[in-house]
Amino acid sequence: MKDWPLWEVFIRSKNGLEHRHCGSLHATDAQMALENARDVYTRRSEGVSIWVVPSAMITASQPEESGELFEPAADKAYRHPTFYVLPDELKHM
């Protein structure tokens, strides 16, 4: 006997907002995953749109790579507005 595969569920709570990961569930195929997601994760009108993705299809960055992937961005202060010095009189820019 084979276990039903695991799927990740993403829900858009209303138009204008992005889909957000909200959990996972088991299903045998995409259609069932969608229906199970509807029954499990939108019981209280949490969503207007659902994405389901087989968990095994997601490629993830590894925590060990975090240093090389993310730390180099930390000292690039010039990408942020506060890096630039402007006269105090200028209230909004």
Place this chain on the structure above:
Amino acid sequence: MSKELIQYICTVADNNLILGQRLGELCGHGPNIETDIALTNIGLDLFGQVRSYFQYAAKLEGGNSSEDTFAFLRKENEYKNVLLVEQPNTDFAYTIVRQFLYDVYHIRFMENLQKSSDETLAAIAAKGVKEVAYHARFSADWVRRLGDGTEESHRRAQQALDDLYTYTDELFHQNESELSLVNAGIAVNTAQFKSDYYQTIHAVFAEATLTVPDQKYFLKGGKKGIHSEHMGYILTEMQYMQRTYPNMQW
């Protein structure tokens, strides 16, 4: 007119009530959590519709009647649900095939009830039709999975179909008072979608590699209040509180 209308509402609502009761028995006992939750959702939809129907019936009847006097305080022969919905949860195949045979009827019924000249019934149907569309999709998918799944699931689904098919014809029976409401534009004329119903279920059974039984005789009686032996037990459980502790608020 009002009396006939109340009768009609019961005929319609009792199907949902008894099927919901059957689904309620399964909550916490499904084949896995996902499926358990899905079946309970269907039960909740059905009970929600029942409440709307009976609240309307209680308003028409007046006096001390309420949604609960209709649901819990009638005698067995006053319940007018079809025999199909009182059949037991023998196994998951029975539950699914029973659901499917009802859902395909129910969706067509609701689509038509939306056009009823009775505004309240039309409004209940307009809300319910989306719920029922989902039920039909869910149960049809599962009929395909069971029929065309493994050897065992095929055998069980075929057994369920063989045993339950005999109850389908009763869905389309109309008694005289119902026909007079049809003529008044209130009740749904189920005869007009009977052939469509059978075409649809046969098509899904064919996809599911299931054989439709060559049925000459159909069982009926529930709509006249003559039920199967299961019904007494269903009511014994369902009415337990109201019968044991009459006239109390809960």
Place this chain on the structure above:
Amino acid sequence: MSEMEIKSLEERFNQRIANDEKIEAKDWMPEKYRKTHIRQISQHAHSEIVGMLPEGNWITRCPTLRRKVALLAKVQDEGGHGLYLYSAAETLGISREELIDQLLSGEAKYSSIFNYPALTWADMGAIGWLVDGAAIMNQVALINTSYGPYSRAMIRICKEESFHQRQGYEIMMALMNGTQEQRDMAQDALNRWWWPSLMMFGPRDAESPNTEQSMRWKLKRKTNDELRQAFVDQTVPQAELIGLRIPDDKLKWNEERKHYDFGDIDWEEFWQVVNGHGPCNKQRLEARRKAHEDGAWVRDAAMAYAEKHANKTYRQAV
């Protein structure tokens, strides 16, 4: 990895938790952290699933339609919560099937409270009010637990459970506003559920060896005794408000401590039920086992169907 390296990893790991950083599934973690979390999260999940049974026992017998839909939705929620928690446990590298096997073999535990029978309609009130009330105290504290997936599941669960306790209390309230017979039914349910509810918080702190470690990992934010005290303090006024009497002669407000003093828990009964000899232990596991075994051919069928039709796009049903 050398022992030294593991030690330094562990130190950094503990530091991260101390700094209120969350641990995520793929992060390095000490083996004991993983194992403890699998145990606690799955125990929590099993409790939700087994917890469906005592209330499920009354779905077909609710006195009104309004109560019926509320109870059905509540029991369904418990299934949902079990599912969220199994999913959180699965991120630690164990499958749902393995977790369920552990439950069915008796290897894994679940909350002992569900080994008590639900005998009357008032038990639906007592369970919602007391059992969910006690569970919520534990769960709210776990929102800030260190393991990300567990914490997120808790956020969702706490949000959804807010109606459960109210549902139970409202049932009790209706009974207390009813006839003498109904009031007796409510009092009887409180009498039977009160002490088992206090037992839900676990052994006394002195006899709870894992507390310190669990505190560090934020699997526990308060000790068993602290939570139990908070529960008593919260619940006594709720009982009084509707005219129920807490079945404890030693219960008394302590002005100095600003807490209620309360009587001794029957720890022998506690251990009896924990060790499998409560009134419904066998029945509960048997029900879970039957559902799982009866469902095997269904799960197989769906899998076989999906494999046969893997290349087909979805067809419109009906």
